[in-house]
Amino acid sequence: MKLIPLLLTLAALSPFAIAAERPLNVVLIVTDDMGYADMANQGATDIRTPNLDQMAAEGTRFTNFYVAQAVCTASRAGFLSGSYPNRVGLEGALNHTSRNGIHPDEWLMPEMFKDLGYATSGMGKWHLGTVLELGPLRNGFDEWMGIPYSNDNSKFHPVIPDQMPPLPFYDGEKVIELDPDQSRFTHRFTERAVSFIERNADKPFFLYVPHVMPHVPIFPSEEFKGRSPHGIYGDVIEELDWSVGEILGTLKRLKLDENTLVIFFSDNGAWLSYGEHAGSNLPHREGKLTTFDGGVRVPCLMRWPGKVPAGRVSDEPIMSIDLLPTLTDLAGGKKSEHKIDGLNIKPLLLGEPGAKSPHEALFFYAGSELHAVRSGKWKLHFPHPYITTRGAPGKGGKPSEWGTYESKSITQSGIEGIASRHGGKVMQLPLSLFDLESDPGETKNLADEHPEIVARLSALAETMRTELGDSLTGIKGSEVREAGLVPAP
DSSP: OOHHHHHHHHHHTSHHHHHHHSOOEEEEEEESSOOTTOSGGGTOSSSOOHHHHHHHHHSEEETTEEOSSSSHHHHHHHHHHTSOGGGGTOOSOOOTTOOEESOTTSOOHHHHHHHTTOEEEEEEEOOSBSSGGGSGGGTTOSEEEEESSOTTSSTTOSSOGGGOOOOEEEETTEEEEESOOGGGHHHHHHHHHHHHHHHTTTSOEEEEEEOOTTSSSOOOOTTTTTOOTTOHHHHHHHHHHHHHHHHHHHHHHTTOGGGEEEEEEESSOOOGGGGGGSOOOTTSSOOTTSSSHHHHBOOEEEEOTTTSOTTEEEOOOEEGGGHHHHHHHHHTOOOOSSOOOOOOOHHHHTTOTTOOOOOSOEEEEETTEEEEEEETTEEEEOSEEEEEEOSSOOOTTOOTTTTSOOOOOOOOTTTTTHHHHTTEEEEEEOSEEEETTTOTTOOOOOTTTOHHHHHHHHHHHHHHHHHHOBTTTTBOOSSOOOOEEOOOO
């Protein structure tokens, strides 16, 4: 009779039981300007991504995963705050002159975890405030290493290098280098990530790795240079794949797999005007800086052994703003006191039978302009300007037809002049309705054939215009919060 209590005791002490009792760890890996089709498991034929392929085999690949805007700062503001970036007052991309950033009152993902007693660390590109008062250590991170804005704000800018100051590299709030060797970025961030996991293996942690690559200018390390059949861009992606493998391998080695959710995605689609130094968004239209799916639909993998179904592909439309409310639920954290736009996708993440996207619609802004709304398989674009690659794609790190084009002015806040500086031209799209299931490239306008769907999606957009505004229609949003601002001395 004493055997049963003994067996129960041994079962309770088994590794699986111990893992189940541990708090959830979260590793969030975000690449910069990686294309939808840059993983072998999603269409790449000459870029080798064995670790991402393994992650997809051991987890779920989300093929209709969107970011909130197709540009760096706005995208990050979206997934870290759980809100459309327009709601938190951030659009476009900050640069070295910016004094604004995420407001200190916003409740960000690292703050939610830190409030629970988690160890929190980040390494890579912050891009939510270039002044220390708006930096990562003031927003929930215990430690941070990396750069404050994009790596092209440096002497390596492909178009205007003479206008750029030295690029600062931070450890904590101290600049430890100026103009660091960018070919070592991926290795340095990976080494720090592995070290952080090792140092915190016995406590819950949140690890955020917003890689600098493959944002132009791109630099593979010596270890990866010349290895990929795809050229230098393939070298960079294969090195990022190596980084994912190092992090997953560390989790396995330390027996942290069973209680660690790893999420991988890109902050927006590939920047197509850079040609051979850019990725592929196929089968989707256009890329970075646009609200076509090539700009906002990105590769996404989520892996949590025993919890997230392995080898599954989900085509339910979800958005990066859903991560904060979902992780808050999973970790048992405090919810934001502010209104957010993300919804809890826990049932979908865990593969519960019949789980669907909780969104009636997803909305797509370019700066302050509401360009599109998606509901189910339908995506409606309102008349709007957009940037497309002009002429032949760029070569050697320069954008297409660099320096030979004067763009028309566009109204997207934070993106004025980008078309002319980065080899693009401005086009005008009429009212357009696309069936994304049969036409993922958004090529066949069905607006005239389905006026009832146009009317329904237009009505949904009116609510969003009222809340967040729309400069295309001259509407000022009633629920827009202020961004953080630190006046210049």
